[in-house]
Amino acid sequence: MGLLQPETGLLIWMVIAFGVVFIVVAKFGFPVILRAIESRKKFIDSSLDAAHAAEKQVAETGEKVRQLLTEAEQQRAQMLKEVAETREQLLQAARKAADVEGERLMTEARNRAEAERQAILRDARQQVALLAIAVSEKMLRAQLPDSAAQTLLDGRLIDELQNQTNKK
Amino acid sequence: MKRLITLLLLVVCLPIFAAGSEGGEIDTKEIVLEHLGDSYEWHITTVGDHHISIPLPVIVHSKTSGWHCFSSSRLHGGTEFEGFRLAEDGEYAGKVVEIQADGSETRPFDISITKTVAALLINSIIVIALVMGAARAYRRRKVDAEAPRGLAGLIEMVVDYLLDDLIKPCAGPNYRRFAPYLLTVFFFILLNNLMGLIPFFPGGANVSGNIAVTFVLALATFLMVNLFGSKHYWKDIFWPELPILLKAPVPIIPVIELVGIFTKPFALMIRLFANMMAGHAVILSLTCVIFVTASLGPVINGSMTVVSVAFSIFMNCLELLVAFLQAYVFTMLSAVFIGLAQEGKQETEQE
Numbered sequence: 001m002g003l004l005q006p007e008t009g010l011l012i013w014m015v016i017a018f019g020v021v022f023i024v025v026a027k028f029g030f031p032v033i034l035r036a037i038e039s040r041k042k043f044i045d046s047s048l049d050a051a052h053a054a055e056k057q058v059a060e061t062g063e064k065v066r067q068l069l070t071e072a073e074q075q076r077a078q079m080l081k082e083v084a085e086t087r088e089q090l091l092q093a094a095r096k097a098a099d100v101e102g103e104r105l106m107t108e109a110r111n112r113a114e115a116e117r118q119a120i121l122r123d124a125r126q127q128v129a130l131l132a133i134a135v136s137e138k139m140l141r142a143q144l145p146d147s148a149a150q151t152l153l154d155g156r157l158i159d160e161l162q163n164q165t166n167k168k
Numbered sequence: 169m170k171r172l173i174t175l176l177l178l179v180v181c182l183p184i185f186a187a188g189s190e191g192g193e194i195d196t197k198e199i200v201l202e203h204l205g206d207s208y209e210w211h212i213t214t215v216g217d218h219h220i221s222i223p224l225p226v227i228v229h230s231k232t233s234g235w236h237c238f239s240s241s242r243l244h245g246g247t248e249f250e251g252f253r254l255a256e257d258g259e260y261a262g263k264v265v266e267i268q269a270d271g272s273e274t275r276p277f278d279i280s281i282t283k284t285v286a287a288l289l290i291n292s293i294i295v296i297a298l299v300m301g302a303a304r305a306y307r308r309r310k311v312d313a314e315a316p317r318g319l320a321g322l323i324e325m326v327v328d329y330l331l332d333d334l335i336k337p338c339a340g341p342n343y344r345r346f347a348p349y350l351l352t353v354f355f356f357i358l359l360n361n362l363m364g365l366i367p368f369f370p371g372g373a374n375v376s377g378n379i380a381v382t383f384v385l386a387l388a389t390f391l392m393v394n395l396f397g398s399k400h401y402w403k404d405i406f407w408p409e410l411p412i413l414l415k416a417p418v419p420i421i422p423v424i425e426l427v428g429i430f431t432k433p434f435a436l437m438i439r440l441f442a443n444m445m446a447g448h449a450v451i452l453s454l455t456c457v458i459f460v461t462a463s464l465g466p467v468i469n470g471s472m473t474v475v476s477v478a479f480s481i482f483m484n485c486l487e488l489l490v491a492f493l494q495a496y497v498f499t500m501l502s503a504v505f506i507g508l509a510q511e512g513k514q515e516t517e518q519e
Binding site: 003004005006007009010011012015018020021024025026028029030032033035037040 | 201227277278280281282284288289296307309312315323327328344347349351352355356378379380381383385388445
């Protein structure tokens with residue numbers, strides 16, 4: 001049967017056609033594709049590895065960050081406590097200082113008031129003395145028209161004054 | 169859907185109207201065999217009595233008058249040209265023959281671009297274009313770029329699938345060396361099979377269902393297996409580890425093994441050829457049912473047309489599967505034979 005006999009011409013053409021296809025495609029076509037596929041596979045594998053490593057690192061970093069946070073928290077609490085203590089101390093000191101100052105001011109004020117009172121008293125006494133002298137002078141001028149009486153009175157007055165001074 | 173039904177009804181009705189007017193017997197066998205065989209022109213269609221076909225170059229070498237190259241249209245209708253004509257019957261029916269001085273017909277050395285050769289060349293160009301197109305897309309691509317789309321992506325998918333499921337497990341540790349060959353064979357056969365299913369130019373030729381084509385493919389696998397076979401492989405053929413009586417005085421097993429070297433590619437050749445040829449024959453026969461039943465009256469013809477179209481659609485779907493399957497099987501068996509011949513070889517390529 002004709003179908004089962006290979007034609008010589010067709011055989012030759014087939015050898016040429018398949019040969020050319022094979023040489024071109026197997027030399028310049030498929031190696032490129034195979035290499036690309038392989039390198040991409042490798043790239044995907046390495047990328048996966050890198051991703052895993054990164055994930056691990058991220059987890060580690062997270063742990064570290066958490067640690068840092070707790071530490072910071074502790075530090076903050078410590079600092080707050082210290083600050084509170086310091087504040088308390090300062091307040092106490094201030095209160096004490098204020099007390100002392102108040103005391104001092106009070107004493108000073110009291111002293112000044114006392115001095116003022118003394119001065120006023122002295123002044124008043126002097127005025128009273130002057131007034132008394134003036135009054136007695138007037139009375140004496142009226143009662144003692146003569147010099148004898150005057151001299152007598154003078155003597156008495158001087159005595160009196162001397163007594164007063166002595167009393168003092 | 170409605171339109172589809174209308175269209176189908178129309179298709180059914182057409183032969184009913186035609187049935188009455190047309191007469192004459194239809195030789196199904198001749199139609200089928202004509203298609204399965206080769207021809208010097210590519211018949212596309214027939215409008216009325218006028219055949220539309222592409223004439224192909226006839227290239228023949230005569231012992232007496234040397235090389236001749238002319239268009240096949242010159243031989244149309246049995247006319248003689250430069251001492252050649254198409255034999256009508258006899259041993260060389262349908263072939264170009266040289267008319268000798270004594271009136272006898274001899275067959276010249278014929279390397280004409282026949283229909284099969286033309287289809288083969290077209291398909292080869294398509295294969296090269298496809299693969300090189302995909303390879304070009306990869307050449308400029310960086311490793312970390314995203315996977316290619318379109319054609320290159322399709323080729324990659326098939327290549328990746330074949331590489332992982334077929335070549336790596338079958339062809340042994342040296343698979344990298346044979347992968348390009350196996351992939352070439354796969355794409356070559358697949359494309360020829362698929363192009364054969366397209367019912368009009370430039371497809372429709374019975375390329376992979378031609379024994380010369382499958383013969384060369386099987387020969388290529390034969391060479392690949394035996395040229396790169398390992399010492400272990402040859403030792404297993406000529407001096408296998410068996411009781412000495414089986415190989416010493418009368419070399420029974422070595423003879424069987426030696427025959428096996430040739431039967432393996434022979435089976436490859438016949439399998440691909442028979443499968444593809446049978447597919448073409450079945451589809452053509454189913455189509456011929458329409459024309460054969462034309463003489464049996466409109467009703468039978470109409471109903472048989474429906475049956476024929478339905479079966480043809482089914483067969484075409486099946487042939488799509490077969491087209492892939494035969495390419496796959498050929499590649500797989502080639503890979504297995506290569507893998508067997510590689511046994512005992514160390515992995516030479518370390519990557």
